[in-house]
Amino acid sequence: MKKLFVVTVLTLLFLILVYSVLEMPDFASLNSPAYNDLAHYYVANATEEAHATNVIAAIITDYRAFDTLGETTVLFASILAVTSVLMGKKHE
Amino acid sequence: MNDLIVKTIVRWVIPFIQLFGVYVVFYGHVSFGGGFSGGALIGASLILYAITFGLKASKKMVPHKRSQWMESLGILWYIALGLVGIYTSAYFLGNKAAGFYMGEAGQLLSAGIIPLLTIGIGVKVASTMITLFQKLVEENEDV
Amino acid sequence: MIQVFNFVLVIFLIICALAVQHTDDLVGSIIIFAAYSLIMAILWLLLAAPDIAMTEAAIGAGVTTILFLVVISRTRRMEK
Numbered sequence: 001m002k003k004l005f006v007v008t009v010l011t012l013l014f015l016i017l018v019y020s021v022l023e024m025p026d027f028a029s030l031n032s033p034a035y036n037d038l039a040h041y042y043v044a045n046a047t048e049e050a051h052a053t054n055v056i057a058a059i060i061t062d063y064r065a066f067d068t069l070g071e072t073t074v075l076f077a078s079i080l081a082v083t084s085v086l087m088g089k090k091h092e
Numbered sequence: 093m094n095d096l097i098v099k100t101i102v103r104w105v106i107p108f109i110q111l112f113g114v115y116v117v118f119y120g121h122v123s124f125g126g127g128f129s130g131g132a133l134i135g136a137s138l139i140l141y142a143i144t145f146g147l148k149a150s151k152k153m154v155p156h157k158r159s160q161w162m163e164s165l166g167i168l169w170y171i172a173l174g175l176v177g178i179y180t181s182a183y184f185l186g187n188k189a190a191g192f193y194m195g196e197a198g199q200l201l202s203a204g205i206i207p208l209l210t211i212g213i214g215v216k217v218a219s220t221m222i223t224l225f226q227k228l229v230e231e232n233e234d235v
Numbered sequence: 236m237i238q239v240f241n242f243v244l245v246i247f248l249i250i251c252a253l254a255v256q257h258t259d260d261l262v263g264s265i266i267i268f269a270a271y272s273l274i275m276a277i278l279w280l281l282l283a284a285p286d287i288a289m290t291e292a293a294i295g296a297g298v299t300t301i302l303f304l305v306v307i308s309r310t311r312r313m314e315k
Contacts, residue, residue, distance in 0.1 A: 050204070051203045051204065052121035052122070052197065052202070052206050053121070054120065054121050054123060054125075054126075056124075056286060057121045057126050058206065060126060061121075061126075061205065062187045065174070065209065068209070069174070072216055075216060076167055082224055082228070083227055086230070124289075125286050132289075133289070133293050135298065136294075221298055225298075228305045228309075229305055
């Protein structure tokens with residue numbers, strides 16, 4: 001009984017997932033929700049505003065520079081964690 | 093590792109990897125690439141050196157003190173460049189508004205804050221990679 | 236043609252991801268993971284993202300593999 005219930009729920013979940021995958025926009029489609037006004041704005045204005053021909057670099061280090069600061073902080077925190085864990089062993 | 097062929101090839105290959113890494117960092121705003129890619133390439137070349145010539149040689153090349161400084165300076169450089177924007181009464185990490193030299197798009201000396209930030213990120217990522225490797229290897233040196 | 240190539244690569248990616256989980260030998264599983272990263276790098280290149288492809292090839296196939304191997308040399312090799 002329990003097994004039947006689990007199989008039913010998982011099959012339903014599988015069908016829902018397959019349905020949602022089939023509903024997704026096509027590869028590189030113009031109607032995709034990710035291709036919105038913001039993407040148009042970046043492609044049109046990044047070279048003028050940031051003077052960088054690499055639009056990705058302009059986004060990462062100019063428009064979203066604060067996010068990149070966060071990423072750098074994550075790197076710093078990771079190295080801090082590794083160092084503190086492995087240093088603690090030596091001092092015992 | 094004590095193998096003549098590997099040592100010779102690595103000795104020849106490492107400068108080219110590092111040159112490519114530095115190119116990717118410096119030309120991040122003109123062609124593809126950027127701080128993370130270039131820093132990862134430089135860090136990978138340092139790790140290659142470490143696994144070929146041993147931990148001792150690697151520690152001689154990048155001592156813990158130096159990597160610590162690089163680590164901290166990378167992120168402090170980033171924040172200092174951001175504070176320049178506040179000093180010139182623009183916003184934090186401002187580029188054109190903060191009055192950096194913009195130049196002509198497509199040149200090496202252009203795009204204001206972007207190449208400077210990229211250099212900081214590259215130094216940070218490279219030193220993180222080599223420090224992580226050295227810390228993990230430190231206690232069993234037979235790798 | 237490029238669609239077929241893409242399809243083959245994605246199938247191989249899924250096979251690699253399943254094989255990583257089903258391998259008992261952790262060293263073998265790490266090598267399969269490196270192959271996974273390499274295929275992922277080619278896929279990024281096909282998606283017109285050469286910078287991500289470069290990062291994936293350097294970090295995924297190079298550094299992560301070495302770091303995993305170092306960690307395994309400090310613990311034990313087999314899963315059970």
